[in-house]
Amino acid sequence: MTGLPVFLRAFARRDRWFVIGFVAGITLLYWSQAPGVDGIYTTRAAFEEAAAMMESNAAFIAMAGPPRALDTTGGQVAWQASAFGAVCAGLMSMFLVGRHTRAEEESGRDELMRSGAVSRRTPMTAALLMMLVANLLVGAGVAASLVAYGLAVAGAVALGVGVWATGAVFGAVALLAMQLTGSTRTAYGITGTVIGVSYALRAIGDVSGGTLSWLSPIGWYQAMHAYSGERWWPLLLLVAAAVVVVAAAYGAFDRRDFGAGLWHARPGPEQAGPGLQSALGLSWRLQRGSVLGWVVGMLLGGIAYGSIGDDVESLIGDSELSRDIFLGGAGALVDAFYATAALMVALIAAGFTVSSALRPREEEDSGRLEVLLATALPRRRWWAANVLITAGGSLVAVAAAGAGMGAGYALVTGDWSRVGQLTLATLVMLPGVLVLGAIGLLLVGVRPAWSVVGWLPLAFCAVVLLFGELLRFPDWVVDLSPFSHLGRYPAVDVPWGAVGVVLAVALALAGLALWAFERRDVVTR
Amino acid sequence: MDHLVEIEGLVKTFGRTRALDGLELRVREGEVHGFLGPNGAGKSTTLRVLLGLLRADAGTVRLLGGDPWHDAARLHRRIAYVPGDVTLWPNLTGGETIDLLGRLRGGLDPQRRAELVATFELDLGKRGRAYSKGNRQKVALVAALASDADLLLLDEPTSGLDPLMESQFQRCIDRYRDGGGTVLLSSHILAEVESLCDRVSIVRAGRVVESGTLAELRHLTRTSVRAELDRPATDLARHPGVHDLVVEDHRVAFEVDTVQLGGVLEVLTGLGVRTLTSQPPTLEELFLRHYGDEVETEDQPA
Numbered sequence: 001m002t003g004l005p006v007f008l009r010a011f012a013r014r015d016r017w018f019v020i021g022f023v024a025g026i027t028l029l030y031w032s033q034a035p036g037v038d039g040i041y042t043t044r045a046a047f048e049e050a051a052a053m054m055e056s057n058a059a060f061i062a063m064a065g066p067p068r069a070l071d072t073t074g075g076q077v078a079w080q081a082s083a084f085g086a087v088c089a090g091l092m093s094m095f096l097v098g099r100h101t102r103a104e105e106e107s108g109r110d111e112l113m114r115s116g117a118v119s120r121r122t123p124m125t126a127a128l129l130m131m132l133v134a135n136l137l138v139g140a141g142v143a144a145s146l147v148a149y150g151l152a153v154a155g156a157v158a159l160g161v162g163v164w165a166t167g168a169v170f171g172a173v174a175l176l177a178m179q180l181t182g183s184t185r186t187a188y189g190i191t192g193t194v195i196g197v198s199y200a201l202r203a204i205g206d207v208s209g210g211t212l213s214w215l216s217p218i219g220w221y222q223a224m225h226a227y228s229g230e231r232w233w234p235l236l237l238l239v240a241a242a243v244v245v246v247a248a249a250y251g252a253f254d255r256r257d258f259g260a261g262l263w264h265a266r267p268g269p270e271q272a273g274p275g276l277q278s279a280l281g282l283s284w285r286l287q288r289g290s291v292l293g294w295v296v297g298m299l300l301g302g303i304a305y306g307s308i309g310d311d312v313e314s315l316i317g318d319s320e321l322s323r324d325i326f327l328g329g330a331g332a333l334v335d336a337f338y339a340t341a342a343l344m345v346a347l348i349a350a351g352f353t354v355s356s357a358l359r360p361r362e363e364e365d366s367g368r369l370e371v372l373l374a375t376a377l378p379r380r381r382w383w384a385a386n387v388l389i390t391a392g393g394s395l396v397a398v399a400a401a402g403a404g405m406g407a408g409y410a411l412v413t414g415d416w417s418r419v420g421q422l423t424l425a426t427l428v429m430l431p432g433v434l435v436l437g438a439i440g441l442l443l444v445g446v447r448p449a450w451s452v453v454g455w456l457p458l459a460f461c462a463v464v465l466l467f468g469e470l471l472r473f474p475d476w477v478v479d480l481s482p483f484s485h486l487g488r489y490p491a492v493d494v495p496w497g498a499v500g501v502v503l504a505v506a507l508a509l510a511g512l513a514l515w516a517f518e519r520r521d522v523v524t525r
Numbered sequence: 526m527d528h529l530v531e532i533e534g535l536v537k538t539f540g541r542t543r544a545l546d547g548l549e550l551r552v553r554e555g556e557v558h559g560f561l562g563p564n565g566a567g568k569s570t571t572l573r574v575l576l577g578l579l580r581a582d583a584g585t586v587r588l589l590g591g592d593p594w595h596d597a598a599r600l601h602r603r604i605a606y607v608p609g610d611v612t613l614w615p616n617l618t619g620g621e622t623i624d625l626l627g628r629l630r631g632g633l634d635p636q637r638r639a640e641l642v643a644t645f646e647l648d649l650g651k652r653g654r655a656y657s658k659g660n661r662q663k664v665a666l667v668a669a670l671a672s673d674a675d676l677l678l679l680d681e682p683t684s685g686l687d688p689l690m691e692s693q694f695q696r697c698i699d700r701y702r703d704g705g706g707t708v709l710l711s712s713h714i715l716a717e718v719e720s721l722c723d724r725v726s727i728v729r730a731g732r733v734v735e736s737g738t739l740a741e742l743r744h745l746t747r748t749s750v751r752a753e754l755d756r757p758a759t760d761l762a763r764h765p766g767v768h769d770l771v772v773e774d775h776r777v778a779f780e781v782d783t784v785q786l787g788g789v790l791e792v793l794t795g796l797g798v799r800t801l802t803s804q805p806p807t808l809e810e811l812f813l814r815h816y817g818d819e820v821e822t823e824d825q826p827a
Contacts, residue, residue, distance in 0.1 A: 106615075106654065182654065183615060267650035268617075272624030276617075282625060286614065366612045371665065374576050374606035374678075375629035378598035522578040524569070525610070 003118030007126035011100055019134045022092040027141035029088065030081040030159060034149045036471040037076045047071050054079075059340035062203040062308055063466065065222045066210065074155045074227030077146065080470065082159065082226070083199065086166040086218045089138055090195045093131045093171030094188060100127035102178040102187055105259055114258075124175070124253060128246065131171040139164030155227035162221040165238035169217045170195055172245035179252035182261040189293060196297060200304045207308040217241060279377055279385035287356060291393040294352040298345060298397045302404020305341045306422070309334055309409045332491065338405065338422055339488035343465055345401035346429030346483070350436045350458050352397050356390040357440030361448040364523050373522060383514050387441065394433050402426030425489045431503035432482035436461065438509035445513035448523050529554050529676050529707050530575065534584035537570055537731075544570045546731035547584070552676075552709050557702050559722030560711040561808075563816065567731040568711040569609065572680050575709075576606060589676065602631045605669035609681035609711075611661040613653030619664045620649030626668040638671040644693050658685035670697055677701065677708045683717060695721055715808040725808075727815055734815050739808070746806040746814060747780040750789070755797030764789055775799075 041047035051070035054060050061067055065083050069075030101124055104110035110123060143160025147153055173194045177187040198216040205213030206222075213219030220241075223234040252262050275281045284291075360383065363369045372382060405426070406419030440454035464473065464481040478484050482502045487495040530552035537545040545567045552558040562568050573579045575588050577597030586593055591600045613622055627633030642649060645663045656664065662685045669677060677698075683691045698708060698721055712718050718725060719739065726736040735742060747768065758777045762770050766785030771778045781789050783806070793801070 185615075265652055265655065268621065268652060270618065270620035270649035272621040272628070276621055276625045277628055279629070282614075285617070367608060367610060368612050368614060370573070370576075370578055370608060371606070371611070371626065372629065373578060373597070374601060374604070374608075375626055376598050376602045376631055377629045521580055522573070524573055524578065 001119050001122050001125055003116065003122045004126055004129075007113075007118070007122055008129060011126055011130045015096065015130065015134070018095070019092075019137065022088065022134070023137045023141045026085050026088050026092075026138050026163070027145050029085055030077060030142045031145040031149060032471075033077040033080050033467075034073055034146065034151060036467070037073050040470075040472055057337075058207050058308055058311060059337045059344070062207050062305065062341070063344060065202065065218075066206045066213070068225060069228035072227060074146075074151045077151070078155065078159060078222075078226040078228070080467070082162070082222055083202070083218055084466070085142070085159075085163050086221050087195060087199055089135055089163050089167030090170030090191075090198075092134060092138070093167045094174040094191045094195070096131045096134055097127050097171050097174040098178060098184050098188055098191075100130065101175070102182075102184040106182075106184055111258070121250070121253070124250075128171070128175060131175075132168055135164045135167035135171065138167060152227065154230050158224045158226035158230045158232075161235060162224050162226065162238070165235055165242065166217050166221045168242045169238055169245065170198075172242045172249065176245050176249040176252060179249055179256060180262050182259065182263075182265055186289075189290070193293070193297065196301070200301055204304050204308060207311050279372075279382045280388060282372075283385040283389045287359065287389050287393065290352065290356065291389070291396070294349065294393065294397045295400045298349055298401040299404040301348065302345060302401040302406075302422075302426075303408035303411070304404075305345065305401075306405035306408020306410075306418075307412045309337060309405075309418075310412045335490045336488070338418075338425060339491040341405060342402065342422065342425040342429055342489070343483055343486075345405070346398055346426055346433055347458070347462050347465060349394060349397040349401060350433045350461070353390060353394040353433050353437035354440050354454055354458050356386075356393055357437040358444060358451045358454050359390075360386050360441075361444045361451045364444075364448055367525055369522060370524060379518055380514065383445075383517055387510060387514075390437050390441075391434060394437060395427075395430060398426045398430050398433060399423055421490050424494070428486055428489050428494050428499055429483060431499055431506055432461070432486055434506035435482040435502060435509065438506045438513065441513035442509050442516070445515075445517035446520070527553060528587075529589055530558075530709060531587040532571070532575075532584065533586075535571070535574065535581055535586060536583040537567075537574060537579060538582055544731055545574070548728070548731060549733050550726055550736075552707060553724070554707055555702070555705060556723040557698060557708040557710060557721050559718035559725040560709055560728065561713065561715070561718055561725055561812065562711075562728035563713055566728045568728060569680055570731075571728070572606070572678050572709070572711060575678060576601075576604075603675045604678060605630065605672045605674035605676075606678045607662075607665045607669045607680065607682045609684055611665040613656060613661055613664060615652065615654035617653050618650055619647060619653070619656065619660070622653065622664055623649070623668045623671065627672060630672050630674070632673070633668070633671045634673065638667065641667040641670055641697070644697065645690060659687065659690065662686060663690070666694065666697075670701065675707060677706065677710075679708060679710045681712055681714075682710070683712075683714065691717070715812060719808045727812065729815055735811070742811050743806050744783045746783060746811055748783050748786055748803055748805055749778070749780050750786075750793075750801070750803045751778045752776070752793055752801045753799040754793065755799065758793070758796055761789075761792060764792055 041050055048071045054070050055067040064079050067079060070079060104123065113123060114120070139160035142163055143156040146156035146159065170191065174187065174191040177190040178184070180190065181187050198218050201216040202213040202219035202222065205211060205216070205219060213223070217238060220234045220237045225231055256262050276285060373379060402423035402425055403419055406422040409418050409422070410416040436458050439457050440451065443450045443454050461481045461483055464478055465483065468478050482505070485498045485502055487493070487498065528551050530550060532548055532550040535545050535548040536543070548567065548571060550571065560568050560571070570579065574581050574586055575593050577593040580594055589600050589603055593600060617625070623638065645667060647660065647663045647667060662682065666682060683694055686694060695717070702708065710718070710722060724736070724738050725742060726733045728734070754775050754777065757775060758772055761767055761777060761779065766782035767789060768780045
């Protein structure tokens, strides 16, 4: 394969900070659980008590994975980190593959490189190798850090090899998706959906008996039972899946033309329809695919979550301890589960909100904003149109998740009374979601180059939700998350005052963003 | 109104770079004004200030009598803009893009749209991502020319167009001017400016160093003359304005300051002219006069 070393060297140079960031982040995600757990549960009794409580908490199981050996440090690390580690490795693989294949092709750079003395498959193969190496570094980092902490080698290797293989499966999916469509954005959407569905399938499976978990690569990874009697054959499933999907990607690549997808783009209308009259019409046109995808995804995810609710009671089993903790009895337990679930789906929906809030940056960077603002379109109206789609899309996505949860619960129990309640439960989280979006807007409004930072607040809120309680973060850290102030409806009453304050913060940040945007130069090339 | 664009003392800095350094520019109503300079001279920055995309650091800028920063949207109803490097929305078709931009500007003439599409042989049904560079440029040109604008701001609009399309473009601009329109055309293609423009401003390092009609600018430079005479031209060297004189028997070749051309011709006539060729300075020579030293210093870095 002519030119492969040149490509690999160039990729390694371009990707080094990106890969270093992901390797460090994922390694930290796994490793930090160990000292965290050991620091909190200093006595055996306290550890076992906590473990018993976690084992019977369906919300935690749905978030993290099947509870195994939770009264050991290794078991806690595997349980808390593996699902998110796999998702993070999947996202890293997706972006690595995308930026070196379809994105290069779309920009025209690939054409230039392929005109050199390189084989046709070289850039794609280099991207595949780069992705595998990056995942290998992640796996090595995870395994080495856990061994260094003093945990058993077998479990560390299982977690490391497993995250490598799971990341590779999602990378392979991305490689295939990049061949199907001519647009990097669409291919990211396809891959993201596969990752999301994999996570949801194992969430339902883990709470309701385990069958569905076998349809998910993340489920296979967790079936390796790191730190609870390792078994290695699920690794074969992961490797086989990666090999099959990569083979399919190469098959698709050989059958398509340069620049095209396997799915051909059809010619479109020669005149604009009535929808394309205004900035709002344009924003909707540009984001409608993303909005609809997210709304459908959140609805289905909600249904999945909702259908678990009935299992919550059975999970408590005979544990007296858990029954004591949830004094209100089974009904209160279900409420507590859904309160956590509402926050969880709201955070996932915030993925749409942040990406949509940062979307104006792309319009500006590409130079398209320049052409728009050279028409009679005022800056303010263009900005407002984007904000309206972001806020409206967030509202519908969050509400869809809540309604889905209610519907999922109703499908299993026949009790439709929770639909309204659970829709309200997720809507109460909307102001928090909007704060995250408004921070993104503010970054774009002040200085678009800073906009990548817009994802950090969402990551922070997710960390607080996932680990804040378990690792006992200080109060002031927890309070930085807007979601910490929105209560836990339906477990407790809605704190309307606080909800109003968080909403006001979101509006203030959004107003500030517009103020800054109206006063700065448009970024030009 | 006399001037549609009036810029005085315009300064724009990006960090430590001084992109515009006291730029002056006036565009009269009804003229095609060439804005000439190499890459990085400040042409695009000037146009973006005129569009209210960038805020001027100092100086006054008037567009159609208004302030381009504060009245951007109102003023933009009367102008149309074509950037040098057009990017389109990847999933909007060319036709949709033209209509969208037209509607945002306050409407476009469907008849003219159809004519322009035919003139430029543009396929309207393609998605933005599928267009070549030249075709993206055509989409922006059709959107601008089909509008009812009083002023066209064109930033190297023909980059990527083939020669056939370039001549179509020139025809369109001529027709637009004949209809009373005004154009500010930024370009580094000298032939284009020479054939299209009534007046030219040459910009260098953020300043306009020369401005006027082509005739006026030519006046400032030298005309090259070759002649065959009856008698040897011994006195010619002493005549003011004559440079680089070469005398071979009865043949002479020299450069003369254009203001002195008349006097020199009288002298030649007195010597008996057998043949005479005179060449007016090309725009290229005008241009090189302002940039020649830059070329030299680039050759020998200090």
